Amino acid sequence: MSISLSVHGAAQTVTGSCYLLQSGRTRFLIDCGMFQGSKTLKALNYGDFPFKPDDIDFVLLTHAHIDHSGLIPKLVKNGFGGPIYATHGTIDLLTCMLPDSAHIQETEVDQLNKRNARRGRPEVTPIYTLEDAEAALRTFSPVAYDEWIEPAEGVRVRFWNAGHILGSSSIEIEMMTGIDSPRTMRLLFSGDIGPEVTSFHPTPDSPRNLDYLICEATYGGRERPAMTLASRRDLLAAEVSEALKGKGVLIVPSFAVERTQELLSDLLALAQERRIPQVPIFLDSPLAIRATEVFVDHAHELEDGDAFSHAMRSPLLRTTESVQESMMIERIEGSHIIVAASGMCDAGRIRHHLKNHLWRTNATVLMVGYQAEGTLGRILQNGVRAVRIQGEEVKVNARIRTLDIYSGHADGPGLARWVEERGPVSRGIILVHGEKEGIAGLDERLSDRGLDGERIFVPELDAVFDLLAESPATRERPAPRRLQPEFVGHQDWHNDLSRLWLDIEEELDKAADDKARRVILRRVRRALENKHE
Structure with missing residues (x-):
């Protein structure tokens, strides 16, 4: 018997989480997430899975974020017919998140097809539809924390609270390794590990004494200042007060789930205490509105959930469901705050407000x-x-500020402590869900704590590990690759093209006269004509 682990996402990037475990005839996934970021990376969402969906027996889902769950409707659409195990909180969030994801895809593809028709280009189809998302939701099977389930013969699974978002989990897996001399191999998939200071959740917890730990490294290279809830609100109050001076407008791109709810809780508390101006706070995201309702329904599971439920009833909080209501915000005079998705400004209503x-x-x-x-x-x-937003150039005169105090992820020292507390890890630690800086930072921190560097592995996309090999883990070269490593976790040619367009337009604007502009354009044309020389 062999046990193999294939890393089909979140390999040297923070998106597309998807891992395939195979033992004998049993094949199952941990997460099935959507790729986000550059267009090159997002193109993977449209291609074939690197496995046959109808060969997968079941799925274990760490949490609801789309980079961990967003391709589940496609998986079901393409032939997967087994159960998907997740916590009650995760399932409740996905009842609004997966249909929202489908709606975004259908809307964006419709807009793209209108542009393609004008350009004489072929139509494209969405990754999945609302009907596909609703079909996927019918495959979910709820599980409780700290209780063993046996989804297949020889496989036991237990979910632990990861403290990341509502319902988030680290997943412990026990697998029998043979028949003649059977033993149990113990693996732990971290999921996303929450920070040590959060409004809603207890400190993350998981078992010790593992064979393998598959661990996220999102913030492995960063160390945040020591933070309490009080000091977090102090920092937020200073930023908001400065932003609202002189009839200022504050725009906050925010992830619809967890980040938005924590941020609103703090903003409304500060306004109630009159530590920031009492201005309208617009929650302009249908998904965030519905997710907030789920959080209120689960308030009994949250730390200080009663205070959160009370804050969400504040008259300062104004929700905008429809597109028309969203567009009306632009007519508001005076200071106000807009909280809108997406958190990375790549889709959704936030792009309208930025524009x-x-x-x-x-x-x-x-x-x-x-x-x-x-x-x-x-x-x-x-x-x-x-x-460039929606094909138009927009000058950046606004203040761009960053407050790294609402992350749902532990920082480097927090992750290193969490990993150390899981020890001993006898065979290997596999670092995933991190870009180059995060992975290198966590690798160094773990080595500094005495962990054997030869037992720390950093997979490339679609790498396969033989978990029963004599060495702690050996890599097999997959063929063919879906994407070369240099195109993962980096800006791509689409980003370069946008930058080039802006640079050309800026040079044309600065040119002294039309003659000078024609000279610039001739040079660009000459470069294109000589591209093969």
Whole structure:
């Protein structure tokens, strides 16, 4: 008998989480997430799975975030017919998140097809539809924390609270390794590990004494200042007060689940205490509105859930469900706050608000979450003079600020402590769900704590590990690759093209006269004509 682990997502990037475990005739997935970030990376969502969906027996889902769950409707659509095990909180969140994801895809594809028709290009189809999302929801099977289930013969599974978002889990797996001399192999998939300070959840917990630990490394290279809930609100109060001066407008791109709820809780508490101006706070995301209702329904599971439920009834909080209501926000005069998805500015209503406000000097954009490489959020965070949104150039005159105090992830020291507390890990630690800086940082921290560096592994996309090999783990070269490593976790040619367009337009604007502009355009044309020389 052999046991293999294939890493089909979140390999040297923070998105597309998907792992395939195979033992004998049993094949199952841990997560089935959507790729986000650059267009090159997102193109993987449209391609075939690197496995046959109808060969998968069941799925274990760590939590509801789309980069962990977003391709489940496609999996079901393409032939998967088994159960998907997840906590009650995760399932309740996905009842609004998966249909929302399908709606976004259908809407964006409809808009793209209208543009393609004008350009004479073929139509494209969405990754999945609302009907597919609803079919996927019918395959979910709820599980409780700290209780063993046996989804297949020789496989036992237990979910632990990961403290990341409502319903989030680390997943412990026990697998029998043979018949003649059977033993149990113990694996732990971290999922996303929550920070040590959070409004809603207890400190993450999981078992010790493992054979393998598959661990996220999102913030493995960062160390945040020591933080309490009180000091977090102090920092937020200072940023908000500065942003709202002189009839200023504050725009917060925020992930619809957990980040938005924590942020609203703090904003409304500060307003009630009159530590920030009492201005309208617009929650402009249908998904975030529905997710907030799920959080209220699960308030009994949250720490200080009663206070959260009370805060959500504040008259300062205004929700905008329809597109028309969202567009009306632009007519608001005076200071106000807009909280809208998506958190990385790559889709959703936030792009409309950025388009309307980035060029204004009295606007502030406050980043409160991780911005993956290649996303509009990271590009703004890095500092640019202009960006292209929906095909239009928009100057960046607004203040771009970052408050790394609402992350749902543990920082580097927190992750290293969590890993150390899981020990001993006898055969190997596999670092996933992190970009280059995060993985290198956590690798170094673990080595500094005395963990054997030869037992720490960093897989490439679609790498396969033989978990029963004599060495702790050996890599097999998959063929063919879906994407070369240099295209994972980096800006791609689409980002370069947008930057080039902006640079050309800026040079044309700065040119002294039309003659000078024609010279610039001739040089560009000459470069294109000589591209093969």
